[in-house]
Amino acid sequence: DVKVTQSSRYLVKRTGEKVFLECVQDMDHENMFWYRQDPGLGLRLIYFSYDVKMKEKGDIPEGYSVSREKKERFSLILESASTNQTSMYLCASRPPVRFSNQPQHFGDGTRLSIL
Amino acid sequence: AQSVTQPDIHITVSEGASLELRCNYSYGATPYLFWYVQSPGQGLQLLLKYFSGDTLVQGIKGFEAEFKRSQSSFNLRKPSVHWSDAAEYFCAVGALYGNKLVFGAGTILRVKS
Numbered sequence: 001d002v003k004v005t006q007s008s009r010y011l012v013k014r015t016g017e018k019v020f021l022e023c024v025q026d027m028d029h030e031n032m033f034w035y036r037q038d039p040g041l042g043l044r045l046i047y048f049s050y051d052v053k054m055k056e057k058g059d060i061p062e063g064y065s066v067s068r069e070k071k072e073r074f075s076l077i078l079e080s081a082s083t084n085q086t087s088m089y090l091c092a093s094r095p096p097v098r099f100s101n102q103p104q105h106f107g108d109g110t111r112l113s114i115l
Numbered sequence: 116a117q118s119v120t121q122p123d124i125h126i127t128v129s130e131g132a133s134l135e136l137r138c139n140y141s142y143g144a145t146p147y148l149f150w151y152v153q154s155p156g157q158g159l160q161l162l163l164k165y166f167s168g169d170t171l172v173q174g175i176k177g178f179e180a181e182f183k184r185s186q187s188s189f190n191l192r193k194p195s196v197h198w199s200d201a202a203e204y205f206c207a208v209g210a211l212y213g214n215k216l217v218f219g220a221g222t223i224l225r226v227k228s
Binding site for chain 2: 004031040044045048050092094097103105106108
């Protein structure tokens with residue numbers, strides 16, 4: 001089974017801090033994703049990466065950046081955390097698009113609170 | 116624009132009763148459709164997916180979904196609900212050869228005994 005591990009289940013940070021959320025997958029997947037989940041809005045894509053050092057903006061990239069230095073690890077960075085970034089963050093991975101019938105696999109999420 | 120609508124924010128059913136969760140999508144190309152379930156405090160688990168072939172697909176935990184192109188729908192069903200099915204359910208749509216998924220807002224299922 002695919003294992004997607006997010007380093008923290010709960011995180012509390014202060015306004016203005018630089019925050020790192022880490023995600024590791026063990027299936028050598030090329031594609032990795034960061035989503036934000038808010039009640040009534042479902043999941044919204046922040047960024048995704050289709051290879052090492054490659055990234056693409058999703059639907060809500062403002063206030064976030066990402067880093068992918070190794071294939072198995074995809075980091076989400078809040079450059080200067082704000083209270084409106086309090087949310088649940090979900091990481092996902094999937095094989096390359098040529099394996100078209102393979103779904104995204106999700107981690108357990110990080111619930112981030114910005115005070 | 117691509118979108119997914121789950122009309123029901125909350126649904127409550129009795130244990131043992133049948134269940135249908137609605138999903139309507141708007142997508143310009145051939146859709147690739149999913150249902151995911153999220154138990155409290157957990158990530159998303161894939162229930163089933165559809166990308167071609169038989170329009171009635173079977174998934175895990177006794178769930179099934181039917182793709183109806185004419186109605187742009189992909190409703191999730193289960194004949195007899197168990198208390199452990201209480202969770203939030205998400206419908207999602209993507210392109211067959213694409214990376215991005217568009218998610219619905221989710222439906223929270225409550226099961227009463």
